[in-house]
Amino acid sequence: MENAFGQPQNVVVLGGSSDIARAITKKLCAARTHTVVLAGRNQELLDVAAAEAQEYGATKTDTVIFDAEDPSNAKRTVEQAFEKVGDQVDLVIVAIGLLADQFAIEDDTKAVTSMVMTNFAWPVIALAEIRRRLVAQGSGRILVISSVAAVRVRRSMYLYSGAKAGLDRLCDGLADSLQGTGVSLQLLRPGVVRSRMTQGQVQKVPFTTGVNEVAENVMRGIASGDRVIWSPPALRYVFAVLRHLPAPLWRKVMDGKSTR
Amino acid sequence: MTRATLYGWGRTTPSVATLASPESELAVVEQFATGSALIARGLGRSYGDAAQLSGGLVLSNLALDELGSIDEHGVLTVGAGVSIDQVLHASIPQGWFIPVTPGTRQVTIGGAIAADVHGKNHHRDGSFCQHVLEIRLVTPSGAFRVSPTSDAGLFWASAGGMGLTGVITSATIQMARIETDKVLVDTERFADLDGVMAAMKERDHLYQYSVAWVDCMTRGAHMGRAILTRANHATASDLERVTLKAPKPAKLVVPFDAPSGLLNPLSVRAFNELWFRSAPKLQQNEAQELPTFFHPLDGVRDWNRLYGKRGFVQYQFCVPEDAHETIVEAISRLSSSGVASFLAVLKRFGPANPGPLSFPMPGWTLALDLPVGARALPQVLDDLDSLVLEAKGRVYFAKDARLAPEKVRLMYPRLEEFLDVKYRVDPHHQMSSDLARRLQLVGT
Numbered sequence: 001m002e003n004a005f006g007q008p009q010n011v012v013v014l015g016g017s018s019d020i021a022r023a024i025t026k027k028l029c030a031a032r033t034h035t036v037v038l039a040g041r042n043q044e045l046l047d048v049a050a051a052e053a054q055e056y057g058a059t060k061t062d063t064v065i066f067d068a069e070d071p072s073n074a075k076r077t078v079e080q081a082f083e084k085v086g087d088q089v090d091l092v093i094v095a096i097g098l099l100a101d102q103f104a105i106e107d108d109t110k111a112v113t114s115m116v117m118t119n120f121a122w123p124v125i126a127l128a129e130i131r132r133r134l135v136a137q138g139s140g141r142i143l144v145i146s147s148v149a150a151v152r153v154r155r156s157m158y159l160y161s162g163a164k165a166g167l168d169r170l171c172d173g174l175a176d177s178l179q180g181t182g183v184s185l186q187l188l189r190p191g192v193v194r195s196r197m198t199q200g201q202v203q204k205v206p207f208t209t210g211v212n213e214v215a216e217n218v219m220r221g222i223a224s225g226d227r228v229i230w231s232p233p234a235l236r237y238v239f240a241v242l243r244h245l246p247a248p249l250w251r252k253v254m255d256g257k258s259t260r
Numbered sequence: 261m262t263r264a265t266l267y268g269w270g271r272t273t274p275s276v277a278t279l280a281s282p283e284s285e286l287a288v289v290e291q292f293a294t295g296s297a298l299i300a301r302g303l304g305r306s307y308g309d310a311a312q313l314s315g316g317l318v319l320s321n322l323a324l325d326e327l328g329s330i331d332e333h334g335v336l337t338v339g340a341g342v343s344i345d346q347v348l349h350a351s352i353p354q355g356w357f358i359p360v361t362p363g364t365r366q367v368t369i370g371g372a373i374a375a376d377v378h379g380k381n382h383h384r385d386g387s388f389c390q391h392v393l394e395i396r397l398v399t400p401s402g403a404f405r406v407s408p409t410s411d412a413g414l415f416w417a418s419a420g421g422m423g424l425t426g427v428i429t430s431a432t433i434q435m436a437r438i439e440t441d442k443v444l445v446d447t448e449r450f451a452d453l454d455g456v457m458a459a460m461k462e463r464d465h466l467y468q469y470s471v472a473w474v475d476c477m478t479r480g481a482h483m484g485r486a487i488l489t490r491a492n493h494a495t496a497s498d499l500e501r502v503t504l505k506a507p508k509p510a511k512l513v514v515p516f517d518a519p520s521g522l523l524n525p526l527s528v529r530a531f532n533e534l535w536f537r538s539a540p541k542l543q544q545n546e547a548q549e550l551p552t553f554f555h556p557l558d559g560v561r562d563w564n565r566l567y568g569k570r571g572f573v574q575y576q577f578c579v580p581e582d583a584h585e586t587i588v589e590a591i592s593r594l595s596s597s598g599v600a601s602f603l604a605v606l607k608r609f610g611p612a613n614p615g616p617l618s619f620p621m622p623g624w625t626l627a628l629d630l631p632v633g634a635r636a637l638p639q640v641l642d643d644l645d646s647l648v649l650e651a652k653g654r655v656y657f658a659k660d661a662r663l664a665p666e667k668v669r670l671m672y673p674r675l676e677e678f679l680d681v682k683y684r685v686d687p688h689h690q691m692s693s694d695l696a697r698r699l700q701l702v703g704t
Binding site for chain 1: 265270272273274275276277308309314315316569570571573632633635637638661662664665694695697698
């Protein structure tokens with residue numbers, strides 16, 4: 001069960017070996033989390049993340065392998081993760097994301113399919129199953145890792161950014177649908193984060209943070225129950241302005257230097 | 261039967277369950293037959309998640325509302341859903357008072373037994389269950405009449421058992437004689453904690469009721485300044501005009517949630533200052549109405565909404581007599597942590613009763629309300645848990661919403677004894693609650 005400070009005991013992490021997910025899991029385990037089930041595509045990386053969770057206080061960890069490019073396994077993955085927890089699940093973190101060099105892949109149908117499947121289709125189908133299970137159990141919390149890129153889709157990464165935007169908007173409605181069910185959904189919108197995913201993909205921009213800072217903002221956001229958690233928090237205001245910029249200006253500000 | 265979102269008085273961890281309101285013991289038995297995990301719920305005044313069960317079945321006891329008549333010896337049998345308020349309405353005009361009352365009248369008798377509540381007279385009269393002559397308890401293996409002499413094991417496991425042995429459907433209570441509806445109160449103001457604790461130690465035995473309000477936000481020389489109020493029931497000869505009037509319902513209501521953050525270190529400090537300064541330095545034999553003395557917060561309905569959407573936690577612990585220093589250290593840590601805490605309640609406890617999960621132990625108890633939101637709060641309280649544990653003390657389940665499960669077995673060393681009795685009547689672990697799951701009190 002979650003306690004009065006929003007500290008969960010049983011946690012499922014989909015995309016559990018991602019750097020952001022690992023940083024969050026560590027902080028959760030340092031508080032009250034004792035059971036963690038990590039799902040991801042690479043057993044070795046998951047084992048590392050699981051060992052890390054134990055080091056930070058988890059007493060029971062397990063892993064589930066899945067391929068996020070194939071949405072047909074999303075439901076089964078959620079089922080397996082919940083079964084491995086073997087108790088009520090207090091928090092499900094959806095940390096699935098695939099970033100690629102837009103200019104290299106935008107004409108490649110196969111690569112485009114991967115982007116949409118991983119960043120949108122898989123998480124949405126997983127969320128349907130997560131929702132069903134948590135509503136039946138009468139309590140629980142879902143944290144979906146979106147991105148500030150979802151706030152306004154930009155030319156230089158419209159596939160990633162657009163798929164995340166779809167997920168982000170969908171979660172808005174999904175969160176509303178959870179009113180009165182005992183279940184809540186929170187969106188995390190981090191700015192650029194120094195991690196394996198962004199390595200070599202994203203240029204250094206203002207408000208870039210490390211994963212620990214993101215995890216810290218998540219801890220605060222979970223405790224306060226904010227619908228959208230921004231990291232760093234100042235991005236809320238930055239994007240309140242950016243999203244309303246006239247298109248030519250938006251292109252220049254965001255992608256001026258990266259147009260090829 | 262409806263799906264309902266349920267939470268405790270601190271409004272921190274809502275969960276959704278199926279809510280039923282059985283009107284008879286037979287109807288309770290039928291609910292057990294569904295096989296669903298279940299827990300009883302009264303007026304929802306436990307602060308945390310004791311009376312909720314996410315995804316399970318919650319049985320409101322409020323329809324078990326039969327109020328019997330008080331016989332000439334003061335023996336009263338009531339349905340478990342009858343509140344102390346309802347009991348007092350009937351009993352005070354007849355010259356009987358509830359033997360033990362917590363700080364609110366808005367608790368059911370079933371809840372009072374399940375939490376083995378205590379009042380300002382614990383040092384003299386013990387806790388609620390010591391005045392219970394028998395209960396009717398529906399368990400997964402049948403309905404039983406249990407008392408301190410008939411299946412004492414089950415009776416005492418249910419006393420403070422947080423509803424985990426079964427659903428209490430009715431109880432027979434020994435009421436206490438009163439001649440008037442007044443208490444004679446002595447009030448003293450103390451500039452520091454040592455002063456008030458010494459005064460309590462020396463002279464509490466002269467009073468049936470005693471409680472101190474301690475300021476946990478003032479640092480330095482006046483750390484732990486306090487107002488001590490102690491009282492005895494007024495006899496007919498103490499007063500010019502003798503009355504026996506029932507308490508009046510609350511006149512004030514908090515109509516909506518205050519913004520979270522209304523109760524912050526600044527506003528709470530100002531409140532504490534006002535409260536402290538408005539108390540007389542020394543006042544003796546002041547005749548007070550029973551509700552004014554026992555249930556001051558009942559004057560404002562839904563006062564928990566003042567804490568806003570995020571809610572609050574109450575932290576209450578007790579430590580043995582010789583752990584006087586733990587109280588001092590706890591208040592010192594709280595006052596220097598910058599966490600907003602309203603006046604804390606300090607009391608002395610008398611001897612414990614046989615209940616394996618009953619909270620009180622001879623010594624000291626401190627209770628404080630803390631708004632959720634301060635970043636440091638979770639850690640401050642975890643550290644206090646360790647401090648309490650070192651002193652061989654414990655935290656009160658009825659208030660808890662955040663204790664770490666691994667500390668429970670250390671604080672309640674008789675937990676296994678409790679579980680032996682529970683599993684005898686509940687072999688399939690049907691009785692559970694969000695609190696029981698969170699604290700891993702019972703197997704899942």
